[in-house]
Amino acid sequence: MCQMTKGKQSLMFEKAPRLISAASVVGSKEAEGPLGKLFDVCGQDDLFGMQTWEEAESTMQKEACVLAVGKAHVRAEEIRYLFGGDLLRQGIATSMGVEELNIPMFGLYGACSTSGEALALAAMSAAAGYGNYMLAVTSSHFGSAEKEFRFPLGYASQRPLSAHWTVTGSGAFLVAGHNCGEDGPADGDDGDTGTAAPFHHVRITGVTVGKIVDYGLKDSQNMGACMAPAAMDTILANFEDMSRDESDYDRIITGDLGYVGQSILLDLVQKEGHNLYKNHLDCGMTIYDREAQDTHAGGSGCGCAAVTLASFVLPKLEKGEWKRVLFVPTGALMSTVSYNEGASVPGIAHGIVLEHFE
Amino acid sequence: MCQMTKGKQSLMFEKAPRLISAASVVGSKEAEGPLGKLFDVCGQDDLFGMQTWEEAESTMQKEACVLAVGKAHVRAEEIRYLFGGDLLRQGIATSMGVEELNIPMFGLYGACSTSGEALALAAMSAAAGYGNYMLAVTSSHFGSAEKEFRFPLGYASQRPLSAHWTVTGSGAFLVAGHNCGEDGPADGDDGDTGTAAPFHHVRITGVTVGKIVDYGLKDSQNMGACMAPAAMDTILANFEDMSRDESDYDRIITGDLGYVGQSILLDLVQKEGHNLYKNHLDCGMTIYDREAQDTHAGGSGCGCAAVTLASFVLPKLEKGEWKRVLFVPTGALMSTVSYNEGASVPGIAHGIVLEHFE
Numbered sequence: 061m062c063q064m065t066k067g068k069q070s071l072m073f074e075k076a077p078r079l080i081s082a083a084s085v086v087g088s089k090e091a092e093g094p095l096g097k098l099f100d101v102c103g104q105d106d107l108f109g110m111q112t113w114e115e116a117e118s119t120m121q122k123e124a125c126v127l128a129v130g131k132a133h134v135r136a137e138e139i140r141y142l143f144g145g146d147l148l149r150q151g152i153a154t155s156m157g158v159e160e161l162n163i164p165m166f167g168l169y170g171a172c173s174t175s176g177e178a179l180a181l182a183a184m185s186a187a188a189g190y191g192n193y194m195l196a197v198t199s200s201h202f203g204s205a206e207k208e209f210r211f212p213l214g215y216a217s218q219r220p221l222s223a224h225w226t227v228t229g230s231g232a233f234l235v236a237g238h239n240c241g242e243d244g245p246a247d248g249d250d251g252d253t254g255t256a257a258p259f260h261h262v263r264i265t266g267v268t269v270g271k272i273v274d275y276g277l278k279d280s281q282n283m284g285a286c287m288a289p290a291a292m293d294t295i296l297a298n299f300e301d302m303s304r305d306e307s308d309y310d311r312i313i314t315g316d317l318g319y320v321g322q323s324i325l326l327d328l329v330q331k332e333g334h335n336l337y338k339n340h341l342d343c344g345m346t347i348y349d350r351e352a353q354d355t356h357a358g359g360s361g362c363g364c365a366a367v368t369l370a371s372f373v374l375p376k377l378e379k380g381e382w383k384r385v386l387f388v389p390t391g392a393l394m395s396t397v398s399y400n401e402g403a404s405v406p407g408i409a410h411g412i413v414l415e416h417f418e
Numbered sequence: 419m420c421q422m423t424k425g426k427q428s429l430m431f432e433k434a435p436r437l438i439s440a441a442s443v444v445g446s447k448e449a450e451g452p453l454g455k456l457f458d459v460c461g462q463d464d465l466f467g468m469q470t471w472e473e474a475e476s477t478m479q480k481e482a483c484v485l486a487v488g489k490a491h492v493r494a495e496e497i498r499y500l501f502g503g504d505l506l507r508q509g510i511a512t513s514m515g516v517e518e519l520n521i522p523m524f525g526l527y528g529a530c531s532t533s534g535e536a537l538a539l540a541a542m543s544a545a546a547g548y549g550n551y552m553l554a555v556t557s558s559h560f561g562s563a564e565k566e567f568r569f570p571l572g573y574a575s576q577r578p579l580s581a582h583w584t585v586t587g588s589g590a591f592l593v594a595g596h597n598c599g600e601d602g603p604a605d606g607d608d609g610d611t612g613t614a615a616p617f618h619h620v621r622i623t624g625v626t627v628g629k630i631v632d633y634g635l636k637d638s639q640n641m642g643a644c645m646a647p648a649a650m651d652t653i654l655a656n657f658e659d660m661s662r663d664e665s666d667y668d669r670i671i672t673g674d675l676g677y678v679g680q681s682i683l684l685d686l687v688q689k690e691g692h693n694l695y696k697n698h699l700d701c702g703m704t705i706y707d708r709e710a711q712d713t714h715a716g717g718s719g720c721g722c723a724a725v726t727l728a729s730f731v732l733p734k735l736e737k738g739e740w741k742r743v744l745f746v747p748t749g750a751l752m753s754t755v756s757y758n759e760g761a762s763v764p765g766i767a768h769g770i771v772l773e774h775f776e
Contacts, residue, residue, distance in 0.1 A: 065498065065549055069522040112759050140423065141627055148753065149507030149566075151527040152761075155630060155751035159764055164427040164627035166535055167751075167766075169509040169525040177524055181539065188546035191423055207755075208507075269499055269522035272513060393525075395508035397565075401470050403510075406517055408525075 067301025087228030140191025171391025200361025231366025284321025290407030318358030425659025445586030498549025529749030558719025589724025642679025676716030
């Protein structure tokens with residue numbers, strides 16, 4: 061019965077679910093960055109027609125979901141479960157964002173690792189045959205995150221160079237069962253996706269669920285350092301559980317370690333006998349032009365890894381340019397209350413194995 | 419492949435996982451209530467040896483987990499995944515609480531419905547064969563919740579009669595695969611629980627995952643009214659998906675609708691042709707003595723349904739006094755930010771079918 065479990069914290073799916081569609085909705089700063097032209101929707105003023113940053117974030121989530129589902133020519137009623145989360149207190153951007161979709165849903169919180177958490181649960185549910193389609197969505201918004209974690213923007217507080225810039229963006233992913241859509245054109249009622257879905261060659265073949273890793277760091281303005289140990293822990297667990305190493309992946313892609321966190325990760329794994337210098341990529345470093353955009357350590361937030369995966373990584377997997385990647389979104393577990401009470405900032409990272417198949 | 423799905427939002431497990439152990443840790447007010455003698459651990463001063471309410475809540479979670487696992491004579495390393503959540507911003511009570519257990523974990527947020535969400539995912543993962551043991555845990559704390567959602571306690575704000583009293587408590591549940599422990603005494607390394615586990619006759623036979631239901635209510639001090647429509651939605655979905663009605667359950671047990679929410683639920687379902695007057699029970703009404711304990715509408719919080727299930731409901735299922743119950747924790751999706759921005763308070767409820775078996 062447990063033939064799919066591997067090692068201590070990983071699963072490898074015998075009948076791997078497919079990732080058949082994705083969508084990215086971002087703000088104006090992200091649109092101006094290196095990936096700008098790859099995103100599906102770029103807002104003009106980061107409010108997306110709403111009155112508040114929170115409503116704007118919810119709107120991005122809804123748009124990303126509708127777009128990911130629409131691209132695959134699937135109807136919302138066909139989606140069995142939705143797995144979603146964001147950074148705000150009580151996950152309010154998700155609750156308000158996905159409400160109108162009317163899909164049975166699981167609310168998640170894993171800080172900036174939530175896109176990995178959502179994809180893991182969506183893949184696990186699809187692989188178990190719990191439904192034909194699962195939807196995973198996450199978001200973050202610079203305005204709502206600054207209000208949540210730091211200061212109202214009007215205070216014009218200075219940011220240290222180790223600080224991240226929260227990505228305004230939402231990414232949504234449609235995961236289908238192993239065989240859904242393989243037996244003919246879409247007819248809208250039996251889980252077929254036919255030739256309509258944007259991705260036909262991407263599978264989620266395994267997951268490595270992360271543990272909470274705490275090195276005792278307390279600087280919430282240096283999240284890269286707080287998250288790097290968790291990234292290492294999950295990457296090494298993946299290697300051990302699946303009997304692999306860095307040479308088995310075309311890319312190992314962390315969520316938002318940024319420049320500071322990346323250098324720590326590379327050092328940490330080197331001490332453990334692994335070399336990620338060649339094939340490591342960090343979404344937080346990819347999404348902005350560090351110098352031109354004044355984003356310091358890099359991008360962060362639930363939306364950072366999600367929109368980078370949707371717009372930049374998945375198309376390369378679809379084309380076969382990359383055959384296998386390990387996607388490892390990283391989260392820093394903290395709140396303003398825990399920070400003010402002097403607690404440390406532990407990290408968590410979830411690993412998703414994405415593979416090209418013919 | 420999808421033979422286990424039922425209707426639009428439910429699953430019925432062909433090989434239903436077992437709920438083999440549970441533990442409850444509560445505060446002093448809960449200890450003085452009607453269920454006082456049934457709880458495993460009752461704190462003296464609600465601080466559990468810590469300095470802050472948040473640390474106290476984390477400590478309760480850790481204790482509940484250790485106790486639930488210990489009662490079953492299972493080692494923490496044998497637990498594949500942990501599903502946990504709480505009410506605080508960024509789920510910090512869970513992150514800090516379960517960190518030391520070193521179990522790969524999924525952080526959840528479903529407001530007071532989180533115990534249902536955690537049990538649903540634990541059961542789904544166990545039923546899929548993703549591991550022998552899954553752990554589900556949730557918590558709430560009166561002190562940390564008042565600080566999070568209302569006012570510092572020192573302000574002595576008055577509470578309307580429709581307001582709930584947040585339960586100080588944490589409940590943890592150990593879910594095992596269909597056959598784990600059935601083939602002999604525990605030997606600690608192959609998923610056996612032998613005769614050591616506290617429950618031998620309780621299975622999770624199905625789940626009904628909830629949708630977000632929004633009737634447009636905005637009164638955060640009347641959560642019963644906000645959650646009752648979601649409870650109805652999930653209960654009726656369960657009836658339809660599983661071709662059942664109220665006569666198929668010995669009890670239908672909501673999480674924390676309280677006195678106000680219960681009367682709304684009973685009215686709403688009556689209009690839909692169902693009568694829950696005979697076999698409805700609400701954990702928020704069960705946990706306190708309304709008059710003697712001045713708890714107004716009743717108890718609430720992620721811990722309310724969890725500790726009532728662990729201490730009061732599961733022993734009755736184990737003994738066969740109840741053969742089948744539908745456990746429906748209810749959540750009100752809001753934050754102080756959404757409240758201040760004038761957003762409504764939608765509800766969500768997840769249904770768990772628990773059955774006695776010989």
